[in-house]
Amino acid sequence: MRVHVVSDVHGNAEDLARAGDGADALVCLGDLVLFLDYADHSRGIFPDLFGTANADRIVELRTARRFDEARDFSRSLWEGVDRKAATLAAVRKQYTELFAAFPTPTYATYGNVDMPTLWPEYAGPGTVSPGTTVLDGERVEIGGLVFGFVGGGLRTPMNTPFEISDEEYAAKVEVLGEVDVLCSHIPPEVPDLVYDTVARRFERGSRALLDAIRRTRPRYSLFGHVHQPLAARMRIGATECVNVGHFASTGRPWVLEW
Numbered sequence: 001m002r003v004h005v006v007s008d009v010h011g012n013a014e015d016l017a018r019a020g021d022g023a024d025a026l027v028c029l030g031d032l033v034l035f036l037d038y039a040d041h042s043r044g045i046f047p048d049l050f051g052t053a054n055a056d057r058i059v060e061l062r063t064a065r066r067f068d069e070a071r072d073f074s075r076s077l078w079e080g081v082d083r084k085a086a087t088l089a090a091v092r093k094q095y096t097e098l099f100a101a102f103p104t105p106t107y108a109t110y111g112n113v114d115m116p117t118l119w120p121e122y123a124g125p126g127t128v129s130p131g132t133t134v135l136d137g138e139r140v141e142i143g144g145l146v147f148g149f150v151g152g153g154l155r156t157p158m159n160t161p162f163e164i165s166d167e168e169y170a171a172k173v174e175v176l177g178e179v180d181v182l183c184s185h186i187p188p189e190v191p192d193l194v195y196d197t198v199a200r201r202f203e204r205g206s207r208a209l210l211d212a213i214r215r216t217r218p219r220y221s222l223f224g225h226v227h228q229p230l231a232a233r234m235r236i237g238a239t240e241c242v243n244v245g246h247f248a249s250t251g252r253p254w255v256l257e258w
Contacts (some may be wrong), residue, residue, distance in 0.1 A: 003142030007224025020103030030111025104131025112153025
């Protein structure tokens with residue numbers, strides 16, 4: 001069996017359409033939407049609505065961890081704009097293209113910038129991606145191995161669309177039980193796995209994932225979220241922990257074979 005795994009697609013539909021080539025299945029660990037490209041401030045929903053100069057400013061404030069100023073600045077831009085309508089229209093446009101690029105079969109879970117309430121419109125029978133199965137706090141067997149999926153992120157000052165409490169996240173991890181491959185958007189809470197060397201900050205990782213790895217000893221823990229990790233791979237006991245990469249930049253899936 002050969003499974004290709006991607007995460008942090010962030011609008012890269014062109015490479016996504018080829019990500020399943022040669023694989024028996026594709027696994028996507030979320031963050032399909034591109035709100036703002038921190039490497040190219042002209043790309044994403046935010047600059048489409050407010051221009052590159054304003055995107056430059058919001059990135060500057062967030063990178064400096066001046067989150068209150070960033071929120072105030074963002075709020076001033078949204079004045080007079082129907083934020084919900086504008087955001088939903090832009091996300092729907094991206095989702096139409098991205099979900100149509102998924103091969104069959106694809107198994108996907110949400111990232112912290114995704115909007116789970118919209119996914120039923122794009123994944124499953126009768127949609128643009130009929131071969132895509134969405135899983136969150138759920139298991140599926142692929143080629144004799146049990147894959148468990150946990151979507152979303154934990155709460156942060158960034159206040160991205162799909163952040164949940166530590167307790168709610170832990171409950172989703174707990175319900176999975178023992179799996180062969182533990183799939184999540186965010187990493188387990190290990191400093192080397194959650195530190196982003198370019199952003200120069202620690203992202204949120206999950207203590208519940210780390211506890212589950214130590215307790216249930218899956219073969220693999222696969223995740224994304226941290227775009228430039230200090231460590232992309234490490235072993236925790238019997239488990240190989242792998243950041244599958246920032247697909248938006250690399251355009252290459254991580255390959256799992258057995």
